[in-house]
Amino acid sequence: MSSIDTHTPFDQAEALLAEEPTAELGPQLEELPMVDAARAFARLEEGQQRRVLEVLEPELAAELVDCIPDVQAAGLVEHLEPQVAAAxxxxxxxDEQADLLGDLPAQDAEAILSAMEPDAAAEARQLAGYADDVAGGLMITEHLQYLRTLTVGDVIADLQANADEYRDYDIQYAYVVDEADVLCGVLRMRDLLLARRSTPIHEISIGGPVSIRDDASLDDVCDLFDTYAFFGVPVVNEAAQLVGVxxxxxxxxxLADQADATYRQSQGIIGGEELRTMPLLLRSRRRLAWLSINVVLNIAAASVIAMYQDTLAxxxxxAVFLPIISDMSGCSGSQAVAVSIRELSLGLVQPNELLRVWLKEISxxxxxxxxxxxxxxxxxxxWKxxxxxxxxxxxxxxxxTxxxxSIGGAVPLVLRWFKFDPALASGPILTTVTDMCGFFLVLSLATAILV
Amino acid sequence: MSSIDTHTPFDQAEALLAEEPTAELGPQLEELPMVDAARAFARLEEGQQRRVLEVLEPELAAELVDCIPDVQAAGLVEHLEPQVAAAxxxxxxxDEQADLLGDLPAQDAEAILSAMEPDAAAEARQLAGYADDVAGGLMITEHLQYLRTLTVGDVIADLQANADEYRDYDIQYAYVVDEADVLCGVLRMRDLLLARRSTPIHEISIGGPVSIRDDASLDDVCDLFDTYAFFGVPVVNEAAQLVGVxxxxxxxxxLADQADATYRQSQGIIGGEELRTMPLLLRSRRRLAWLSINVVLNIAAASVIAMYQDTLAxxxxxAVFLPIISDMSGCSGSQAVAVSIRELSLGLVQPNELLRVWLKEISxxxxxxxxxxxxxxxxxxxWKxxxxxxxxxxxxxxxxTxxxxSIGGAVPLVLRWFKFDPALASGPILTTVTDMCGFFLVLSLATAILV
Known part of the structure; x- marks a missing residue:
């Protein structure tokens, strides 16, 4: 072991994980920082990742799965035996359960759910029914919820009895519900300290609490957190019942995931995140999907040049200036796209304010x-x-320019107006039109003035 | 007022803010959701923004300043009277104080600090001394801190006495320090509920708590939060004294800010975020800084075409295929850049793993x-x-391709190795080299085969 000890924790994790996994692997991994173990794990080929997960205790395996990129976790769990995956x-x-199951093909998710304990499966099914970008998809169900008729003493006894289970909960607040699970108040933990044990909790809870519907959009959720300094907000369903926090x-x-996706899409990584541990053919196919659209658009744009061959000859x-004008216009347009996408996401501009944006851009x-x-x-x-x-x-x-x-500033607004992702299509639309227009301008002006 | 009532809260806020601000504006604004008021405020020209802030109570003005984009807040506060700004x-x-003061020119920040209350100024000075992307720049100083010799009863009495001040604190944990402010334990609020009032808090606090140094990088902070499920982590200075949370x-x-910046920079918005409410000359100058680098590089790349004029004639x-090959190579390269930047930020690849990345990319x-x-x-x-x-x-x-x-995959690693921002320079380096190489390949192959 002395030779391994001279290496960093990451190197140690990588060395451990490279070997054929045995029952000893779990305890050895647990001695290393989880972040190093997870990074070394994330870099393994998928087959080895599966063999490692199969020998680990489910709790440690779940920690690793939780730490690796989502896209990798889904691909990995999809190919495990349903029993192993369920555990x-x-x-x-x-919330991670729901995200992961939502990323799987429906039949794989169903196989895993069938192998889970019925209660856990029912809860996971409910959460997996929400989209990633609505309140229900962002919430966790691990929260404290008490019937309004309980006393301060009852709550303290429950906290004491379940201290272990509640260890990872955010227990700044508990939520007070009526017999039908309808949210009716918020109980500050601090107020429990100051009250008599026989007081009913509804007397010391804050009535009419701020809450958000489970189908509210990410934008609405952000607005709520911008408006209030809350650390957590209760989520209710159509019947005003508390379903999560x-x-x-x-x-x-x-928001960080959204910004990452915007960047990836703007660079032509479409149809899902790519990691270099993925199979070559999948990576190639995904990149080609984007390149093949672009090549068709490029040929269309360059056909303008073909029409002016005589002038060019x-x-x-x-011919020296054509690529310069094409590329420089692309740069100018990209800047306008970025400002529009940023202003849309900050809410500083609405999709119907084309004129306002256009006037600012043409100047x-x-x-x-x-x-x-x-x-x-x-x-x-x-030169000449x-x-x-x-x-x-x-x-x-x-x-x-x-x-x-003009196009770069406007296209993201138009795409958003029609509910498309502004980052996705701004690039190729922009470059095709500006290339065509640029080639046409140079060659038609030359035909008129020079030839 | 009936005509205004038919409009959305945002429209009402916009109508209120468009008028010459009077003392009545504050109460009227407070009746609207803060998020609508802040968006309408963010869209005003800077002169009107200043006139609005000057008539509002400092508390409401601070809420507006806190809600608008950072870059706008700095430009706005910079031009207020120091007394108004200080209030x-x-x-x-x-943490917002520190971010804002850090974004101002040193002498403006100093003028505001001089006009603040001495205690508040001293604290702000200390926080403003940290960079944005180290632990000290991310922490808040609003936390609960108790001397280890106090009893549970003392703490409860303090919580009761200062309930108003602590309203917005995250009080899941309090931190226990010794006489020299050295962090020695963490006190779970829940444990206060279960203990006798005469118990000294050091007996029920958790010793040897996880903490992070104030000069730790954002990467280190992320690793810590990835490793543990904590909601908050105490920050200590060189002397192990508790300085914040x-x-x-x-x-x-x-992380979301970092991803936004990566996107902006990849699209050529360099030298600071742009909002369309900014002055025309500032917007133009910042965009030109980027365009002028690109135009020089483009001319350099196109000079390859000039060398092969005879072949082209x-x-x-x-000439039709030159822009197609240039643009398509740019697309392929951008995809590789995006995957490298993503893998770097996920920690899946290290800057010294050029060979690993290159082999994955050439396939x-x-x-x-x-x-x-x-x-x-x-x-x-x-065609022909x-x-x-x-x-x-x-x-x-x-x-x-x-x-x-190859270049797109490698350049981000090389830039990171030399401590540059990978997103900043990948684009122009990539397109210049691939354009030159593409033009050279087409024209030299044509010279050899066709002419």
């Missing part, structure tokens, strides 16, 4: 187009000594 | 390059009936 899933926090950290985590220098586009256009024109004049060539490429660059920021 | 800043939560929600929020059809690049290359070659053959033209553009496309994913 692991039961040990996950309720959303914690502020879960909302922030959902007469002034071959234009900055005209200014930047002028600067970049003059620069390109200067390069053309210096032709002021007319400078005029053609400079003017095309300036006009196309205005076109690019 | 508002004092009402912000401690980090909440899980603050960590998730920092002989086979003018090549997917070779496969996708083959598919896209065949497609482009097919288009060339169909020339198998040799198809060979040239297809081969160039296939090779350049492998080049693009």
């Amino acid at each position: 692991i899933v039961q040990e996950l926090p309720s 959303i914690q502020r950290a879960a909302v922030e985590e959902a 007469a002034v071959i220098a234009l 900055v586009g005209a200014l930047n187009g002028l600067v970049i256009g003059l620069l390109i024109a200067g390069v053309a004049v210096l 000594g032709s002021p007319l060539l400078g005029l053609v490429v400079g003017l095309a660059m300036a006009i196309n 205005v076109v690019a920021v | 508002i800043v004092q009402e912000l939560p401690s 980090i909440q899980r929600a603050a960590v998730e929020e920092a 002989a086979v003018i059809a090549l 997917v690049g070779a496969l996708n390059g083959l598919v896209i290359g065949l497609l482009i070659a097919g288009v060339a053959v169909l 009936g020339s198998p040799l033209l198809g060979l040239v553009v297809g081969l160039a496309m296939a090779i350049n 492998v080049v693009a994913v």
Whole structure:
């Protein structure tokens, strides 16, 4: 063991996990920090990951599954024996159970649910019925809930009796319900300290508590947490019954996931997150889905050049400027897309405010187009000594910058208006139209002025 | 008022804020949901925002400042009278105070601090000294801290006496310190319920609590929260003294901010977030800073085309394929960049694992390059009936795809290795090299095969 001790915990975890897993693996892994064990585990090929999970206690296996990226966890659990998977899933926090089962194909999720304890399965089924981005999909069911007729003494006795189970709960508040489970108050733990044990809890609880419906959107949940400084908000169903609690950290985590997805999609990683441990053909297929759309759009845009072959043959220098104008317009347009997506997510602009956005964009586009256009024109004049060539490429660059920021600023609003994800399609729509327009401007201006 | 009542709360807030602000504005705004008031406020021009803040009570003004985007809050507070700004800043939560003061030019922050109450200023100075992305910059100082020799009864009496002040605290835990403020235990509120009032708190507190140093990085803080299910973690300084508490929600929020920044930077919004309410010249200057780097790089890349003018003049059809190959390689490379950045942030790959990443990328690049290359070659053959033209553009496309994913996968690791932000520079480095390489491949292959 002395040689292993000179390495970092991560190296130790990697060495342990690389071997054929035995019953000793669990205790050895538990001596290392969970974060190092989980990272080493996440880097294994899927077959080895499955063999490791099969030998570990379900509780430790669940900790590993909880720490690895969601997309990896789903692919992994999907291919475990349903009994093994069920034992692991039961040990996950309720919101993670629901996320994981929701990411699985329906029949795999059903096989796992059938192998779970009936109570746990019923709860998991209910949670898995919610979408990821509504209040029900963000909440946890581990919360404290007491009947309004109980006394302070009853609650304290329950806290004492179930101290172990409640260990990981956020117990700043308990929720007070009536006989039909309808939420009727919030009980601050601190107030229990200050009350007599015989007091009924409804006397010291806060009535008419703020709550949110289980089908409320992530935007509505964010608004609620922006408005109030709460750490957690109770979630109720259509019948006003308490079904769970959303914690502020879960909302922030959902926003971080959304921002990560926006970035990935803007870079052309579509159809699910990619990790390099995934099979080659899956990675290739997903990337190709995006590339094949783009290649068709690119060919369409470049066909504009084909229409002006005579002009291009007469002034071959234009071919140097075509990719420059195409790329620079893409850059300007991307900036406008990013500002629109950010303002939409901050709620600073509404999808119907196209005119407001467009007026703000054409002013900055005209200014930047002028600067970049003059620069390109200067390069053309210096290189070829032709002021007319400078005029053609400079003017095309300036006009196309205005076109690019107009489209870039507007397309995310239009997509959001029609309920599409603004980050998904802004890129190819933008570059296709700005490429076509840029090629057309350069070549038609050249035909008019130079040829 | 009847006409206003038919509008949404947001419309009402917008109508109220558009008028010349009077002393009545505060009470009227307070009747509307804060989230609507804050959004309407965020959309005002800066001059009107200042006039509004000057008439509101500092507490309400602070709520508005807390709700608008950070970048806007800093620009706004910077131009207020220091006395007005100080009154508002004092009402912000401690972590927001520090963030805001940290975003201001040093002399403006100093002017505001001088106008604050000495105690509040001293605390704000200390917090503002931390960077945004270390534990000290994420923590709040609003926490419960008790000397170890106090009794349960003392603590309960303090909770009772200061109930109002503690209203917004997360009081699941209190922290136990010795005479030198050194953290020595954590007291679960629940345990107070179960103990006799005369018990010294050190007897019922948990010793050797998990804590984190104030200079720990965001990555380390994330690792800690990944490892433990805690809602909050105490922060200690070099002398092991308790200085604050980090909440899980603050960590998730920092991650969301980081993901937002990654997206913005990948789209060329550099040098600070842009909102369309900002002055035109500022917006233009920031966007131009990025565009002007790109235009130079683009001209450098296109100069490869200039070197092959004779080849291009002989086979003018090549000009149609140059932008296609440039753009498609950019797409393939961006996908590889996104996967590398994601794997880096998940800790699944380390900056020194270039070989591992490269091997994974060339396999997917070779496969996708083959598919896209065949497609482009097919288009060339169909259009011009020339198998040799198809060979040239297809081969160039296939090779350049492998080049693009190799560079795209590797550059983020190299930038991280040298402590640069991987999202910042991956784009222009990638497109410049892949454009140059793509142009060179098409035109040199054409020179060898076609001309």
